[in-house]
Amino acid sequence: MTNIQSSAVAAETEGPLLPPEPSTPKAKAKPAWRSLNFGPRLWVSAGLIVIIALLAFVGPLFYPFAPDEKVGSLYDGPSAEHILGTENFGYDVLAVLMASTRNSLINGLLAGTLAVVIGVFIGILAGYIGGWLEELLMGMTNIVLAIPSIVILILISISLQSTDIPFLKGIVGLALVIGITSWPWTARAVRAQASSVATREHIDVAKLSGARTGGILIFDVLPYLASYVVMAWVLQLASAILAESTLSMLGLGPSGTNSLGMQLHWALAFQAVATGAWWAFLPPTIVLTLISFALLYLQSSLDEVFNPRLRRGKKKHLAQAAARRAEAAKQLAEQNQRAEVTA
Amino acid sequence: MGLRRYLANKTVWYLGALLVAVVLNFLLPRVIPGNPVDVIVSRMGQGGQSSEAQARVYEQFMREFGLDQPLWSQFVTYVTSAFQGNLGASFSFYPTPVAELIAQSLPYTLVLQLPAIILGWIIGNVLGAVAAYKGGSWDKSVFTTSLLFSSMPYYCLSIILLYTLAVVLGWFPPGGAYSLGMSPEWSWEFFSDALQFWWLPFISLLVINIGGQAVGMRSMAIYELGSDYVNYSRSLGIGDRKMTTYIFNNAMLPQITGLALSIGTMVGGALITELVFSYPGMGSLLFNAIASNDYPVVQAVTLIITVAVLVANYAVEILYGFIDPRIRASKSGEK
């Protein structure tokens, strides 16, 4: 979780991922993401995410067992038929795992996207328009930030548990709640970037040619923030998935459905760890860790793509170049010595 | 801005945040659909036989929430009693006052989280700075490991550690805070016994904190490495070690800010860790209270968490004001 914070703080101190103003004032500086340079990190993390998504969405199509089909008793060990055994209700663990992963991912997508939309909206407004609106919005944001979100989530969820409105109790309801409470980070960082972009020349040009504020925000400001918004979105996804699992483990998860957090909740409730039924709790733990890691790794590799100052160079090329250089140096040294002798 | 103005600003702001937090803590359980008051009241209103437990709960509610009073008066009652240390009585453990339950669990949580946060911050930042300066394969391995650990939720690491080190290898006890038969007291015997139960939960928090700080510090330090002052100091013949201190001092500032900001999120995950280890801190208290619909306890725990986080944030921000020279020694306009 600390990554989101440190990224947000870093974004504020570093300033935006914008190239410096071009020397010819007429030219519009190309947004940073136009000159991309994907590294191995990006492919590794993206690959991992794809694999997990396949497991979640495509797996169930081929797997013979359903997540609510009783196929055994409490914590049957792994067998040839059920590779991961059964969990506390007698359901096939792998089937439940696939369903859980799917639900957790959906929750993450919904909540994360909602949080980013709200955050970007507030951030851009505050950063671009500035003045009292900025003060107001940022004041609000900072207060929401200071109050630990887990507290708000708990207080809201515990009430929603007993509500009569069924839609609020499931995955969608949970995603909604998480999305509404986790936008401040994005808002804060986006505001810093937006207020920087607002001072650029091309914005003045747009204003002078009569473009309306909405249009300016979409066509002239947003493209420059695009790289940051993408990274923020990835982070919000990770954050939302983890928030859901935290709530689920506390017993406040989506009722009636599976999620990675719920699997762990049941595992704890039925003493899976103490009784050594590793197939019940290790798979969801591993999947949860992998998703979280992959998303954060993805974000950091995107950070390197967009922020060249963090790039540290491809090892292979560096070694080759160094060798060539040493060779050139030797030749020059000999040349100069000869020149000195004849001079 | 000058130091005094900074301090005044922060104090006013945190008091405001505290007010908002307390109001929210009070209001949310009352206005969200499905809130406990509605539920209980509607159930009572349906008439019919109500068990003694339910009647008791209902009376508790009326007293606690002062339901016959207008909302604002309820709020005032709530706040004033909270100030006096009266957080109501637990439903499940009636008539045990909530404050007592909290007093029993709070020390366990503090003894886990405080050292984990402080040590984690120090070790993580040093690690990150060194990795940034050394570069090369050292940097790569530190970064990837730190990233792995920092992206892992606390409880995931806890589960893995618990299973491998306690259940499979048996090096540590599999849960609880002290052995059966012992009771909490201020004796050496108790502490040395409790220590072996403390290690695993502490380590799972510590390792992840280190990872998180290292990643953040590394980015900041790498960023600082490209700064003008690094180049200039180098051009004066200043050695690598001294320059690392410069970089560290500068990169640390946003890290302190980051610490303040992340205390809030750390708390959530750390509480779940307690669950995994059946450690009798605030996390377990909260979990049990949620499971048994013990609203006064839930409300009190969330209030305490919020207040603690705000106080911690405030302390860190004040500290920052004293450390950052740009705030401590404001512009004097030397020509």
Place this chain on the structure above:
Amino acid sequence: MSGILMRASNVTAVYAADTGKDVPAVDNVTLEVPDGQIVGLAGESGCGKSTLGNALAMIANPPLYVVAGKLEISDTEIDLSTLAKGANEVHRGHRGATASLLPQGAMNAISPTLRIRDLVVDVMRAHKRDTTKAEALDRATDRLKMLEMPTRVLDSYSHQLSGGMKQRMVTVISTLLNPQLLIADEPTSALDVSSQKALIEMLLAMVEAKIMRGVIFITHDLPVLSMVTDRLAIMYAGKIVEDGPTEELVNNARHPYTSALLSSVLDPTEETRTKHVLGIPGSPPNLGNPPSGCRFHPRCKFAMPACKLEEPAFLHEGEHEVACWWAMEHLNETVPMEVNQA
């Protein structure tokens, strides 16, 4: 080497480009600084003057590598190459003490969390480990008093000083160890005119007081150069094309590029109203793939067939030297300056 403070020979420095190929930013340059003189280094942006400055100050950092070069200063001979094993440690001892860089942009040169006086102590201790705080501060205060600067600056942080004061303070720190050679990289570029004057006067006073024995003054600001420098070296595309006493160069330019540069400066006289600034057509070459022969030939009005074929050797005319085929054909002739009458 009498009367000569320093001689840098055959300096070649390259940048490692992303493509993997090395781009020579400074190509086999030789430069001399006479004792007690200020030598200007001028040229367009990207000609390699700052890179040469970095190479001489021994602070080149990857992706910049000094591949070859020898620095003879006073009685010492230093290998400037950064590729040699242990080069960094050898260079470190000389940085700030033998040759010191006065950086471009002093705005962020001092760490924001460092008090000036602590930096002073660190600088002195870097070269003499047992320097006491008192010794270091005494030296700094003496220097400040001598240069008529307020001594309380030492207790400040960098953000508390104005731009002009920061630049002068950085100048003091760069010369604290009485370096033989001061390399000033665009010191006046970010300053307003009165601060510029103050800084230049300070530099001249310091040379007079023998705090440094020579200065290399890098800038693209030609009017400043003619005020301050005793000698002037003109760089183009990584090579030195002309080098001589300032007055002689200004009045008797022998290289077409020098002449073009000079004519692009506006003189606030009556006649200027009738003149057009001509500028130099074309743009500086890609150093990864420079033109054959003389690098300036694609933009030169006086280009001859020979210019494309072979790099001109240096022609010495007393203290004035020039690398140009045209100059060799027109000995002692000033390059005719084209002045477009409106």
